[in-house]
Amino acid sequence: xxxxxxxxxxxxxxxxxxxxxxxxxxxxxxxxxxxxxxxxxxxxxxxxxxxxxxxxxxxxxxxxxxxxxxxxxxxxxxxxxxxxxxxxxxxxxxxxxxxxxxxxxxxxxxxxxxxxxxxxxxxxxxxxxxxxxxxxxxxxxxxxxxxxxxxxxxxxxxxxxxxxxxxxxxxxxxxxxxxxxxxxxxxxxxxxxxxxxxxxxxxxxxxxxxxxxxxxxxxxxxxxxxxxxxxxxxxxxxxxxxxxxxxxxxxxxxxxxxxxxxxxxxxxxxxxxxxxxxxxxxxxxxxxxxxxxxxxxxxxxxxxxxxxxxxxxxxxxxxxxxxxxxxxxxxxxxxxxxxxxxxxxxxxxxx
Amino acid sequence: xxxxxxxxxxxxxxxxxxxxxxxxxxxxxxxxxxxxxxxxxxxxxxxxxxxxxxxxxxxxxxxxxxxxxxxxxxxxxxxxxxxxxxxxxxxxxxxxxxxxxxxxxxxxxxxxxxxxxxxxxxxxxxxxxxxxxxxxxxxxxxxxxxxxxxxxxxxxxxxxxxxxxxxxxxxxxxxxxxxxxxxxxxxxxxxxxxxxxxxxxxxxxxxxxxxxxxxxxxxxxxxxxxxxxxxxxxxxxxxxxxxxxxxx
Ligand SMILES: Cc1ncc(C[n+]2csc(CCOP(=O)(O)OP(=O)(O)O)c2C)c(N)n1
Ligand code: SF4
Ligand SMILES: [Mg+2]
Numbered sequence: 001x002x003x004x005x006x007x008x009x010x011x012x013x014x015x016x017x018x019x020x021x022x023x024x025x026x027x028x029x030x031x032x033x034x035x036x037x038x039x040x041x042x043x044x045x046x047x048x049x050x051x052x053x054x055x056x057x058x059x060x061x062x063x064x065x066x067x068x069x070x071x072x073x074x075x076x077x078x079x080x081x082x083x084x085x086x087x088x089x090x091x092x093x094x095x096x097x098x099x100x101x102x103x104x105x106x107x108x109x110x111x112x113x114x115x116x117x118x119x120x121x122x123x124x125x126x127x128x129x130x131x132x133x134x135x136x137x138x139x140x141x142x143x144x145x146x147x148x149x150x151x152x153x154x155x156x157x158x159x160x161x162x163x164x165x166x167x168x169x170x171x172x173x174x175x176x177x178x179x180x181x182x183x184x185x186x187x188x189x190x191x192x193x194x195x196x197x198x199x200x201x202x203x204x205x206x207x208x209x210x211x212x213x214x215x216x217x218x219x220x221x222x223x224x225x226x227x228x229x230x231x232x233x234x235x236x237x238x239x240x241x242x243x244x245x246x247x248x249x250x251x252x253x254x255x256x257x258x259x260x261x262x263x264x265x266x267x268x269x270x271x272x273x274x275x276x277x278x279x280x281x282x283x284x285x286x287x288x289x290x291x292x293x294x295x296x297x298x299x300x301x302x303x304x305x306x307x308x309x310x311x312x313x314x315x316x317x318x319x320x321x322x323x324x325x326x327x328x329x330x331x332x333x334x335x336x337x338x339x340x341x342x343x344x345x346x347x348x349x350x351x
Numbered sequence: 352x353x354x355x356x357x358x359x360x361x362x363x364x365x366x367x368x369x370x371x372x373x374x375x376x377x378x379x380x381x382x383x384x385x386x387x388x389x390x391x392x393x394x395x396x397x398x399x400x401x402x403x404x405x406x407x408x409x410x411x412x413x414x415x416x417x418x419x420x421x422x423x424x425x426x427x428x429x430x431x432x433x434x435x436x437x438x439x440x441x442x443x444x445x446x447x448x449x450x451x452x453x454x455x456x457x458x459x460x461x462x463x464x465x466x467x468x469x470x471x472x473x474x475x476x477x478x479x480x481x482x483x484x485x486x487x488x489x490x491x492x493x494x495x496x497x498x499x500x501x502x503x504x505x506x507x508x509x510x511x512x513x514x515x516x517x518x519x520x521x522x523x524x525x526x527x528x529x530x531x532x533x534x535x536x537x538x539x540x541x542x543x544x545x546x547x548x549x550x551x552x553x554x555x556x557x558x559x560x561x562x563x564x565x566x567x568x569x570x571x572x573x574x575x576x577x578x579x580x581x582x583x584x585x586x587x588x589x590x591x592x593x594x595x596x597x598x599x
Contacts, residue, residue, distance in 0.1 A: 024429070050432040055457075056454060059422070059428075059454065060425075062422035062425035063426070063429035063432075065416075066398075066428060066429020066431075067432060067433050068429070069429070070396070074433075088422075089422070092419050197414035197415070198414065199394040199396060199413070199437050206411070206413055207414045207415075208408045209416040210406075210417035212406070214406075
């Protein structure tokens with residue numbers, strides 16, 4: 001391993017992307033993730049790469065579509081309202097099977113909302129914010145170190161499956177200064193990109209990147225191919241952290257920065273003789289259903305804690321499948337659930 | 352026997368789907384001939400629009416990418432920044448370029464993006480059956496301006512070349528027409544120059560081509576050509592707006 005340095009989450013995202021071989025970034029400024037763009041703007045020229053501040057998020061994501069078509073490792077980043085604007089090209093990229101990485105440093109909504117940390121875009125990211133039957137891999141790091149590792153991983157998954165990968169964080173993670181240890185070099189998957197548009201060189205038939213299939217039979221076939229790919233991704237790429245769940249009285253489901261709060265709650269509860277487990281989905285899609293199934297009969301109840309009005313809890317309920325009650329505690333608007341209120345909720349559930 | 356007329360190599364041997372008398376096909380042919388003459392088929396990447404030309408990726412022999420409605424200049428930007436030594440062109444209609452894609456074309460031009468845009472102005476939305484376009488003429492009847500376009504309600508025809516020619520990044524801006532042989536020859540010259548401007552790295556280049564849509568104009572192909580000459584040209588004067596004297 002390389003040296004340990006103190007860095008801001010947002011800057012680590014950009015640094016990790018550069019280390020993963022990303023040389024093309026297209027974005028549009030929005031709080032709380034602008035440091036990502038600042039970092040790229042400064043560094044890209046040294047790497048001979050491209051940084052473009054696009055005219056909008058719509059354009060930025062369509063530039064990503066172009067660069068990915070051309071075979072590049074490419075990334076964009078934004079926050080909630082900007083991610084909404086990217087949905088057009090997200091859906092087109094999913095259909096055209098273009099690999100790319102999208103970062104959403106989520107802020108509280110709906111609407112222009114606020115700029116503080118939130119997890120209110122879970123539905124949008126995991127259930128398809130754009131139109132059509134598609135999925136994208138959604139990775140939810142909970143520390144700056146993990147942010148680095150998952151950004152590198154996101155590029156590899158994207159290339160390996162010709163899919164979109166989203167990193168979902170929040171302003172807390174983006175602004176957090178934490179020690180990060182970079183590897184000396186990255187394991188970069190060398191994917192076959194013979195499908196990309198590079199110019200035929202008069203040596204092969206032309207390549208076409210498209211998302212339009214007018215013939216319903218052909219489109220259905222294409223959809224089946226996509227679904228088969230998503231099935232494979234779910235089989236191979238589901239990631240989850242299971243912590244303290246054996247003999248747990250209650251198992252909390254939480255991801256990202258909220259999972260950090262739960263780890264503190266676990267310590268405090270221990271002193272009261274309450275054993276709290278944590279299932280932390282690292283991939284929000286594919287959702288780690290198997291982990292919940294495995295522990296479904298262990299605790300008295302489950303509790304999903306989120307910075308939302310109740311989004312991931314729906315997937316927890318599906319996974320637990322009625323075997324135990326599934327409770328919910330959520331804060332919205334940029335408010336963060338406190339250890340105290342989580343602990344009170346746990347006591348009340350177990351009463 | 353000498354061959355005097357043959358399909359350009361850059362055009363595939365496929366039947367096109369355009370209506371009889373539609374000038375989309377003529378413009379395709381000109382673009383392909385220019386690609387042949389410049390010997391750039393192997394390095395060219397085209398971007399197809401949303402509009403009647405949505406699947407012209409089937410017609411051109413070079414690598415092709417199909418873009419979302421109006422986004423071709425952004426998609427082309429992404430491609431060109433990855434492959435700066437390739438030739439990248441977009442082919443877009445007037446709904447695509449001058450309505451939903453206004454931001455993308457203005458900013459690609461303003462960045463001086465080294466791409467070439469072939470802009471088909473037929474004063475209408477062809478593909479979706481004849482709705483008003485930003486380029487629809489005053490008084491022109493369309494399915495969404497059934498009583499004729501009224502400026503007090505729908506505003507005025509948008510002159511794209513005039514607008515883009517105010518931008519420094521737009522190196523070459525020219526409007527041409529397809530309504531007769533002489534103008535078709537001029538159009539091809541302009542298209543060639545636009546590609547050469549890109550190849551010389553001088554900046555953004557665009558050729559607006561006044562075209563017909565007999566189907567949605569509700570007139571026969573011959574009348575349609577006359578309509579271009581008599582009605583469209585007064586609103587959309589032909590000629591060069593920028594980069595006339597560029598050495599390429
Ligand atoms: C986002 C989106 N909105 C609307 C449409 C429907 N649509 C398809 S083609 C078209 C108009 C194209 O007109 P133009 O660009 O003038 O091309 P033409 O057919 O005249 O060549 C529209 C509105 C679409 N495909 N995508
Ligand atoms: S609808 Fe109009 S623009 Fe489209 S192919 Fe027919 S004539 Fe051409
Ligand atoms: Mg049109």
